[in-house]
Amino acid sequence: MNIKIICFGKLDKKFFLESFNEYASRISKYANLQIIELKEEYQKEDSVNKNINSDLLIEKLKSYADHEIICMDVSSKNISTEEFSKIIENNKNLKQAKIVFVIGPSDGYSDKFFKLNYQKVSFGKITLPHQLFRVILCEQIYRSFKIINNEKYHK
Numbered sequence: 001m002n003i004k005i006i007c008f009g010k011l012d013k014k015f016f017l018e019s020f021n022e023y024a025s026r027i028s029k030y031a032n033l034q035i036i037e038l039k040e041e042y043q044k045e046d047s048v049n050k051n052i053n054s055d056l057l058i059e060k061l062k063s064y065a066d067h068e069i070i071c072m073d074v075s076s077k078n079i080s081t082e083e084f085s086k087i088i089e090n091n092k093n094l095k096q097a098k099i100v101f102v103i104g105p106s107d108g109y110s111d112k113f114f115k116l117n118y119q120k121v122s123f124g125k126i127t128l129p130h131q132l133f134r135v136i137l138c139e140q141i142y143r144s145f146k147i148i149n150n151e152k153y154h155k
């Protein structure tokens, strides 16, 4: 199974990198994880940055039309870990499945992006910084595999 995370920028803090590497290594037992880092525009006005970064994302996602695309968005539908694991599990053929999770830009998604109606989910109504969110998303992906495989994991 192939899982991609499209996100903006790099992990530049040692503690985030170490945590991410730990979960990436755990996930590697279950899936092929690939991180695609886009260069974020942040030097212009917020509204301009938002459009430029969202347009970049829209272009990038065109290459993944054959993937299930899930955009992570604070203000969208809240889902539990079990519901999140179903998104992974519901891919009919786990070996062939291709999922892309998207971590959005710092200024959020543009109206144009929202109009494209990608599937969007939230891990709750708190806004997490994108580097920390990458770690949390990987932990939830790992946790999902433990649930799917009925394996023991600390609560």
Ligand SMILES: C[S@@+](CC[C@H](N)C(=O)[O-])C[C@H]1O[C@@H](n2cnc3c(N)ncnc32)[C@H](O)[C@@H]1O
Binding pocket: 071, 072, 073, 074, 102, 103, 104, 105, 106, 107, 108, 109, 121, 122, 123, 124, 125, 126, 127, 128, 129, 130, 133
């Ligand atoms: C710093 S946040 C962006 C916040 C932006 N102001 C907004 O309202 O979308 C960067 C990205 O992290 C992800 N993110 C952060 N907290 C999240 C949460 N609680 N649920 C889902 N995604 C989250 C989203 O993909 C978001 O686009």
